[in-house]
Amino acid sequence: MDGAAPLFRMEGISKRYGGVRALEKAELSVTSGSIHGILGENGAGKSTLIKVMAGVVAPDEGSMTLDGREVSFASPAAANQAGIVCIFQELSLVPELSVADNIVISDPPTRFGMIDRKAQRRIAEEALARAGAADIHPLALVKDLPLSRRQMVEIAKALARKPRILILDEATSALAAADVAKIFAVLKRLRGEGLALLYISHRMNEIAELADQCTVFRNGRNVASYAAGSKSDNEVIELMIGREYSHIFPPKPVRLPATAAPVLEARTLSWTDRLDNVSLTVAAGEVVGLGGLDGQGQRELLLAFFGVLRGLSGEILIDGRPVAIASPAAARDDRIGMALIPEDRKTEGLMLPMTVRENLSFAALDRLSKGGIIDRAAEQRLIDDMVGLLAIKTAGLDIPVGALSGGNQQKVVIAKWLMRQPRIILLNDPTRGIDVGTKQELYQLMRKLADAGAAILFYSTDYDELIGCCDRVLVLYDGAVKRELVGAELTERALIASALNIHGGDATPRHGADA
Amino acid sequence: GPEVVKGPAAEPDCFAPWAADTQFFKFPKKDGPYRIALANGYIANTWRIQMIQTAKAYAAQKDVAAKLKEFKVVSTGEDVPAQISAINNFIDSGFDAIVVNAQNPTAFGPVIKRAKEAGVVLVAFDNILDTKDAINVNVDQKGLGELWGKWLIDHIPDGGKILEVRGVAGTSVDTDRHNGIHEAFDASGKKWDVTEVAGKWDDPTAQKVTADAIATNGPFVGITGQGGDTGIVQAMIDAKHAFVPFGGETENGFRKFCAAHAADGLKCSSAGTGPAQVAVAIKTAIAALEGQVVPQSVKLPLAIVEDPNFKEGQDYFPDQSDNFFVGNSFPTCGINFTAQEIMGQTKADQ
Amino acid sequence: MSETTMNGIANRMPKFIRRADPAVLTAFACIVLLLFLGSLYSRSFLSPEYLLQQLKVASFLGVIATGMMLVILLGQIDLSVPWSVAVGAMMAAAAAAYGPIGVALAIPFGIFCGVLIGIVNGIGVAYLRIPSMIITLATNAVAQGLMVVYTGGFSPQDSATGAMRYLATGFTIPGVPNAVIIWALIGAAMVLVLTRTSFGRSVYGIGNRERAAYLSGIDTRRVVMIAFAISGGLSAFGGVLLAGYASKAAQSMGDAYLLPSIAAVVLGGTSILGGRGSYLGTVAGVILITLLQSILSVMQMPEAGRQIVYGLVIVAMLLLYGRAPASR
């Protein structure tokens, strides 16, 4: 920014949603041939800023210049036209269309007015290859792909548009390390080709690895810009959350393995070709991690416990007694007391148009009502407790939960299950898209719940998190538990090695673990 | 195709020609027993169900059954093309005669052509066909309207406010009856102020629009209803509207009211042709197949009962459904069904 | 946390002001406007007899639309209304043929038959996951077929019992037709169910996102099934009332209630996509539709003109207040 004239510049951008100030006179400059990292806690206004940039949201005030000329975009199409392409935090793929259809969607190649399918396929294959995702078939329907693959498609789609400015809003949040590495290589190449890149992420290490320049947002404003590497992580975090910051992970209690009786136990659980003879135990007070590459059956395992899968073989035991859990309703029942924080909060965790209040109490309605009638006072009490406990930041309880920032939405999902005081908590990548401050709160909460006697099974794509939070980690590969890492074995190297199912390293194979 | 001949018809009292210039047909005589089909359209209302029951009852009568090898009924719903296709199919399957209650009188041109070429006798009734190439068993809808109009004129000396509850818009029956009523009114020289509402031949609808009309435009000195008449009277009772002369259809419920409240001023003319006309249509088809002379257009007599002649057990049946259509006898054709014969038909079958 | 405290204060504002949906307010304003326009044509549109008469007639549609609304809130639709209405009416009347016990059980039996249709719909939608628009179309056809067989095959007893007549046309409170009271009771129950019960919350939740509701441990299939059963039952009850009003049951008596019941619910601001809407809106929608039909009928406009005006007025009113929010 110092020497080169900025390619794109935003000044004095403000945007309000009702009473919420999403952006307040925000500024940003973007230079060609560099990667600009954007940081900020949940709800800081990062997504809103880039939505303005991409023509999705009309700002209330402020101006934008591209190549020194003032511009304003009436629609995403107009922004695309100007060379600004965005990969949104909420994926913007059309589920019923094929991968190839999606990649060329904004400007398909045509012949005689009709879409040229051959050309389309060629473009799609090229783009997928550039994004390092050549294994995705261009004719597959997007809805059939797992989330991590969809993000790859999303990146390929952006590349196919030949952008001048490419924006990635938490585009890697669902990706495991191997895919992230591939993407990074692509992004660095693009930088070399002279593109301007904007990279939003809550993963500090990613920003550190990638960015040339960083900007921190807080409360709708840009509070600091600095050259990458010129500030320590703690300094950055303090900028983001506006207060002092220390240990991210709570201390783990020292415990002897296998003292407590298991609350949750699986014996040779198998399901289609996704789960392969999984056996595991989780005791009260224990946080057990699920590791491995994305899509190795972790999600299915959690769904199996929660009564969603049909045709399971093997046994699930609660408190040592075999149970048949046929539905989430059965799983949450007091005798079992299970809770699942699902993977996709927008479609599985929340009813976005409904109010924060209604979402919070939704899973606990049976407890809050007598004869089917809801006791509103009790509901209010419990909600107040939860809002306080998790520090949910909302303009009110009667606004749609969809208006909350991603992190706060995630807190609502967790809070709604904590209202039932579950004994067994299954977490499916709960920190995806959550800022460090919130993450920290969440880790502490997890430990607190475990200390209070909950059995926690925790799946994450973030290795640091698994290492920092879990008493034990089970690494899944191809639907089977390949390794169990306990105590000192729990290192990043061991996690990666076992995730890739490479023997050796400093981890012991599973069968040796209990010896 | 048939030979056009001079009248009179074989059973002149039953097969009465529609008008003086009506042609007479003589089809080549075929040997029985015959295969006859009934192509019905809509089925889910009482009139049609009663009609089909009557058709079955008639076909089951001993002397009729003896002449029939097959009697097949198909109902195709509201959709005209489906009915046309059904007739086409009957023609292709070699039926000797097809009796049809047409969903749309004007739409059957191509089928009539095909039937003629194939030598199939086509007889239409109720909703008849707009043609000179098929036999129509005809109700004088306009005449019915005139009858009601004249009845009101006779019973309301000074003219005044009349409520006319019409039927389903866009049907020729509705239009013909409406025109008949108004021609009679116009010819009377009295002053009439007619409030028209659409009752769709349906009791609840007729009742609702009548109640509205009474509340906003009433009171009336006379009423005429094309159908849903039981509902109309009910609305009068609910609104405590005075009973006034009423020209209406032949529903059993309506006649029950007429009989019960005649003394209070509910003087009625109840006229129409019941669903039993299907029997006349079948009889005509058989006659044509037997090579007898029949008019191209048969004029059905109206079954009329007027105040004070409502007789229990003959003109109305207190223990029968309100929705039952009375007027099932055509004495000139030797057709006379009792309510029990018609409604008991399927039960006896089973 | 200061935001939530603020909200606590806002919570204490009178509920109906805080909650009043602009759509519902506009709908009521449209009712007043309609009456005003009607009164220009004839003063009697403002007479109490006429208004009560309209309320009475509206209550049949109101009862039916209540069930329809529940189903629409789930993001589904019930196209079996016409013959559920007819089945309710005809079966209630039929039961009356079986002696005094039959007469006593006539109304419950009619409703029960409607519930059965609703349960078939519910099984189709909830357990077999057939789109409601198509399964209810099919059950409607089956119900029609059954009634044709019934009418033709068994001497039908189709006059309404005294109790049915009393419910539809009698007066318990002088001046207020029983039908209106019944609608009010059903409406009040519905408001209670929708706002105060976990069943009601579940309905909204499923309407917004069934997957999330299911993962929250709601037995979504049961809720959907119950909602359809209620819809079937209320349609049948509407039929019972209608039979009481007309003193008898008839085949096609429900045909006139399908599209108006959908239109009433949507005019009342309920989203056809489910998950959003209030009962007060449905009340407004029902009255609007009933008044509009009645005024057009009494003005003696020919059928063609009536259809055109009816359509245009609905579009105009929706454009006035029923538009989806602009997305930018």
Place this chain on the structure above:
Amino acid sequence: MKDWRYWLAEQRGTLLAFAIFIVMFAIYTANHPAGFTANVVQTASNKGVLLAFVAMAQTLVVITAGIDLSVGMIFTLTNCLASWLVIGTGLETAFGVIAVLGTGLLCGAINGAIVIYGRLQPIVATIATGAVYFGIALLLRPFPGGSVNEDLADALTGRLFGVVPASLVALFAVVLIVWVPFSRSVLGRAAYAAGSSETAAYMSGVPIRRGKFAAYALAGLLAAIGGLFLTFFTYTGDAAYASGNAYTLFSIAAVVLGGVSLFGGKGSAIGAIFGALAFRTIGDLLFVFDFDPLWQPLFQGVILLIAVSLGAFALFRVRNRLEWFL
């Protein structure tokens, strides 16, 4: 997976509809007294093609995740209009045909404009416009009547070379001229994308509004082609409310039988055509089986119920209960 497998997966709904139709039609002709003759096929295709056009119209709108409850009324309106205009010399007739099709297009465009630019929910918006269209039809034909160029009508409802039903050929031509270009165009893609996920499509810069508008307008056009054929088939115009409504409801049934998802984004008009033909064959089955006339409506209802429940068998293969909610 091989390419053809993806193709197969995409066409599954269409193929299933095709299979259902073939089975039903085989049962029908096998039991028909006249057998599988040119006459029988012609009769069946004339009847089926009418619904096929209306079902195609419905498909276009359903793909955008909308629904058009006015198709039956556009069908009726254009039938009434055609009974006035499609008559006389060749030139007059041609002009009449263009006017009728233009009217259909206009009706569809009005629906589209109200739904897209007026932002109204399609169900109720089209209930309302349907009432308007029917009112106009009733103005045109207060009672049934009118006429049509019978030479043209006979040519299009007759047979080519004595065997091939001309109406089927016309249907095929319409598929080639309207459906194929639309489904492969950018606008068609936009219609699919908008139906599948409007937000995602919008975020991706897809011209959703134009795509949806084109779908609604073309739906009007297809319904008008249906109305034109109705006129050819019946020689008259008839403003029948019940029949207009019936076609609307049948078109929904046909679309679902044809594997088009009512949730939008999925399915093809070809599938809907077979759905329509299959649906029509249900009615024909009555003809070949000897049912008590009063039991016929029940039989039809039950067959419909079974046909629409067929898709539910896929449910038993679902191992992950979350797939219920897709």
